[in-house]
Amino acid sequence: MSIEDEIAAAIVAKMEGAQVAVTQNKGGHYSIEVISTEFEGKNMLQSQRLVLSAVSHLMKGDGAPLHAVDSLKTRVP
Numbered sequence: 001m002s003i004e005d006e007i008a009a010a011i012v013a014k015m016e017g018a019q020v021a022v023t024q025n026k027g028g029h030y031s032i033e034v035i036s037t038e039f040e041g042k043n044m045l046q047s048q049r050l051v052l053s054a055v056s057h058l059m060k061g062d063g064a065p066l067h068a069v070d071s072l073k074t075r076v077p
Helices: 003-014 044-059
Strands: 019-026 029-035 068-075
Touching: 003 019, 003 029, 003 044, 029 044, 044 068
Parallel strands: 029 068
Antiparallel strands: 019 029
């Protein structure tokens, strides 16, 4: 499984039914776009925290595959 697939799977595991697009930029940096009903009633910061909490395990440690999220877009369908 690619890291893009791992990121998407982690997000969908936390937010069932989410539509996720992950793009690798360079050197462990990624752009993520998530469309989910989970964002209803949440402000941008709350929505982004929800996504980042889903992938935080991929950002831990010296050999973490996800070094940084360069762009994070969240939307309600």
